[in-house]
Amino acid sequence: MNLILLFQDDFIKPDRVTLKERRAEHIFKVHRAKIGDLLTVGILNGKIGTGKLLSMDSVKREIELEVKLINDPPPPLPLTLVIALPRPKMLRRIFQSVASLGIKKIFIINSWRVEKAFWSSLMLEPKNIEHELILGLEQAKDTVMPEIHLKRLFTPFITKELSSLKANASNITAITAHPKGVLPCPQNINQNGILVMGPEGGFIDIEIDTLEKAGFTTVNLGQRILRLETAVPFIVSRLYSSI
Numbered sequence: 621m622n623l624i625l626l627f628q629d630d631f632i633k634p635d636r637v638t639l640k641e642r643r644a645e646h647i648f649k650v651h652r653a654k655i656g657d658l659l660t661v662g663i664l665n666g667k668i669g670t671g672k673l674l675s676m677d678s679v680k681r682e683i684e685l686e687v688k689l690i691n692d693p694p695p696p697l698p699l700t701l702v703i704a705l706p707r708p709k710m711l712r713r714i715f716q717s718v719a720s721l722g723i724k725k726i727f728i729i730n731s732w733r734v735e736k737a738f739w740s741s742l743m744l745e746p747k748n749i750e751h752e753l754i755l756g757l758e759q760a761k762d763t764v765m766p767e768i769h770l771k772r773l774f775t776p777f778i779t780k781e782l783s784s785l786k787a788n789a790s791n792i793t794a795i796t797a798h799p800k801g802v803l804p805c806p807q808n809i810n811q812n813g814i815l816v817m818g819p820e821g822g823f824i825d826i827e828i829d830t831l832e833k834a835g836f837t838t839v840n841l842g843q844r845i846l847r848l849e850t851a852v853p854f855i856v857s858r859l860y861s862s863i
């Protein structure tokens with residue numbers, strides 16, 4: 621936890637917070653902080669600053685901090701990520717990863733190769749999604765919560781919502797990563813982008829056709845076939861040199 625994420629409910633005064641449970645345990649056991657120590661903190665969707673440790677109750681496992689929030693969080697990546705719903709265990713790691721990378725808009729979509737049972741996973745409950753995103757924000761010292769959108773109908777989403785999103789943006793790179801892509805994935809675009817990635821096994825041909833008709837260029841990553849959880853940070857770091 622490189623940043624302790626604060627919530628409005630934590631504040632007992634305008635500049636004081638009380639922390640319990642997971643965050644307090646982390647300060648006790650990992651930071652091994654002492655009275656007077658300064659910790660990096662940030663308010664959800666707001667400023668980043670410092671928290672001065674005022675008191676520690678080892679019995680209640682409770683900590684009080686005096687906070688000063690003065691700095692902006694790191695800028696977001698100008699990228700919209702669209703991924704076909706993967707296995708729940710993989711999705712957990714992907715949520716953490718995309719939050720750490722600074723991606724703020726993510727669409728989770730259906731496709732022919734996505735197992736129907738995945739849509740019933742507890743991992744898709746809002747509280748569970750939020751938990752994983754928080755872990756990613758804490759890792760990257762960010763405070764701005766990504767938006768997660770679940771879309772179970774492939775064709776209407778691609779032909780209406782996603783194509784409209786592309787059409788309404790200027791200077792945008794819109795690509796689909798797929799092993800059968802002829803063109804190589806672009807590098808260092810450093811501009812607005814939409815990245816679409818398929819499930820294990822990739823999109824089927826008709827889905828690729830639908831994406832191409834919507835204006836998305838199909839690209840490949842080279843000879844190696846990567847797992848989605850590996851491919852996401854690989855492609856994003858290739859597209860944006862500022863990470």
